Amino acid sequence: MTSASALFQGQTPLAVRMRPVSLAEVAGQQHLLRRGSPLVALADPDAGATRAVSVILWGPPGTGKTTLAQAIARTSGRRFVELSAVTAGVKDVREVMQEAMTQRDLYGISTILFLDEIHRFTKAQQDALLPGVENGWVILIAATTENPSFSVISPLLSRSLLLTLQPLTDDDLGRLIDRAVSDPRGLSGAVELAPEARTALVQLASGDARRALTALEAAASMPEGEPAVVTAEHVAQAVDRALLRYDRQGDEHYDVISAFIKSIRGSDVDAAMHYLARMIEAGEDPRFIARRLVISAAEDIGLADPQALQIATAAADAVAFIGMPEGRIPLAEATAYLATTAKSNAAYNAINAAIADVRAGGFGRVPTHLRDAHYPGAKRLGHGKGYVYPHDLEVGVATQQYLPDELRGRRYYEPTARGVERDISTRLDKIRRILDGDGA
Numbered sequence: 001m002t003s004a005s006a007l008f009q010g011q012t013p014l015a016v017r018m019r020p021v022s023l024a025e026v027a028g029q030q031h032l033l034r035r036g037s038p039l040v041a042l043a044d045p046d047a048g049a050t051r052a053v054s055v056i057l058w059g060p061p062g063t064g065k066t067t068l069a070q071a072i073a074r075t076s077g078r079r080f081v082e083l084s085a086v087t088a089g090v091k092d093v094r095e096v097m098q099e100a101m102t103q104r105d106l107y108g109i110s111t112i113l114f115l116d117e118i119h120r121f122t123k124a125q126q127d128a129l130l131p132g133v134e135n136g137w138v139i140l141i142a143a144t145t146e147n148p149s150f151s152v153i154s155p156l157l158s159r160s161l162l163l164t165l166q167p168l169t170d171d172d173l174g175r176l177i178d179r180a181v182s183d184p185r186g187l188s189g190a191v192e193l194a195p196e197a198r199t200a201l202v203q204l205a206s207g208d209a210r211r212a213l214t215a216l217e218a219a220a221s222m223p224e225g226e227p228a229v230v231t232a233e234h235v236a237q238a239v240d241r242a243l244l245r246y247d248r249q250g251d252e253h254y255d256v257i258s259a260f261i262k263s264i265r266g267s268d269v270d271a272a273m274h275y276l277a278r279m280i281e282a283g284e285d286p287r288f289i290a291r292r293l294v295i296s297a298a299e300d301i302g303l304a305d306p307q308a309l310q311i312a313t314a315a316a317d318a319v320a321f322i323g324m325p326e327g328r329i330p331l332a333e334a335t336a337y338l339a340t341t342a343k344s345n346a347a348y349n350a351i352n353a354a355i356a357d358v359r360a361g362g363f364g365r366v367p368t369h370l371r372d373a374h375y376p377g378a379k380r381l382g383h384g385k386g387y388v389y390p391h392d393l394e395v396g397v398a399t400q401q402y403l404p405d406e407l408r409g410r411r412y413y414e415p416t417a418r419g420v421e422r423d424i425s426t427r428l429d430k431i432r433r434i435l436d437g438d439g440a
Contacts, residue, residue, distance in 0.1 A: 014217035017185045028172040045077035054140035059165025062208030065143035069114040079111040085120040090128045097132040118142040119151035126153045167207025191220045196232040206283040265300045269339035290316035304344035304419030342419025350413040364404030399437045
């Protein structure tokens with residue numbers, strides 16, 4: 001048995017050593033690896049070129065995008081070229097396309113181009129990929145953690161198959177960890193893993209294989225003596241964080257985010273900060289937290305403090321811009337602001353009530369004086385006739401009907417007496433009296 005200390009003498013990182021050499025070794029993503037699937041066809045050296053299709057792999061970090069591409073490269077017999085959108089430019093892409101075309105025409109060899117982090121490519125850089133993909137010079141395997149609908153140009157999306165990767169399950173991670181402990185490419189049985197340490201590694205990984213193997217490698221370097229047994233305490237020391245019971249795919253994920261939002265709604269800033277810390281320390285996606293803050297600002301605070309939505313949106317932008325761990329600071333700032341400011345769900349209730357009326361058939365024709373009068377023949381139909389332009393009036397509000405006849409007098413938005421809505425309520429009462437013809 002190899003000694004534990006000998007494993008860490010100039011070794012390649014464990015996560016790199018344990019990358020699968022075939023699709024059969026890939027942990028998780030079985031929904032993409034069924035017999036006859038596009039990825040399986042790409043990896044099959046006997047599959048014809050007509051079965052090969054360019055794909056875009058979309059999923060969170062650590063779910064196996066690079067792993068899948070490299071496993072396909074090892075087994076397919078196709079020429080494999082790898083580029084990173086972080087360092088490659090248009091010139092690099094064009095050189096790959098030219099060489100791929102030469103290899104195909106002269107030697108009948110097809111080329112797989114693996115492009116990591118394609119969302120970092122500009123439109124011009126993505127445009128450079130189109131001729132090669134469209135003409136079959138290359139089979140593109142692109143990886144991204146961002147929604148391709150917003151980060152990949154439409155012509156490239158339409159020529160590729162979008163495949164969504166899922167975070168690894170606890171069982172997937174457990175098998176991955178067990179294999180890394182015993183496999184000669186990994187720790188080769190130099191350490192034993194206590195059951196509670198294995199559980200801790202799975203929980204802290206939160207569906208990320210790379211995070212699990214990195215934590216395992218760090219923890220395995222800590223125990224001394226023979227046999228070297230990795231405990232939960234070793235794991236906690238290695239990753240420098242508490243052993244949190246938090247599964248991003250399980251009930252705890254929903255329970256903690258629910259408690260977080262309800263603490264903000266209930267104005268308990270200390271509880272909200274506690275749940276925020278739990279999510280951050282457990283490796284929750286900060287973009288998910290930011291999105292929920294934006295929703296909370298609109299749903300639970302609304303016009304009682306219109307600035308709340310701006311602050312929540314700014315925090316989301318800041319997190320996307322600076323990343324973690326510094327992103328915890330704008331998240332905390334937004335959490336504290338939302339928890340301590342005035343609350344109102346009046347706008348939330350208003351749109352829900354209006355949608356309920358529409359779905360129940362509670363709508364009618366737009367009043368004639370509000371209809372579009374700009375196209376030929378509209379005035380002959382009476383469109384716009386009698387419309388009063390509010391800016392022509394001193395008070396800026398005209399006595400006229402806006403709702404359809406069937407909903408006349410219906411009230412949806414009822415502001416509270418809290419925060420800014422206290423002033424809105426006074427102003428709205430006056431506006432509604434003028435609209436109804438009851439005087440200024």
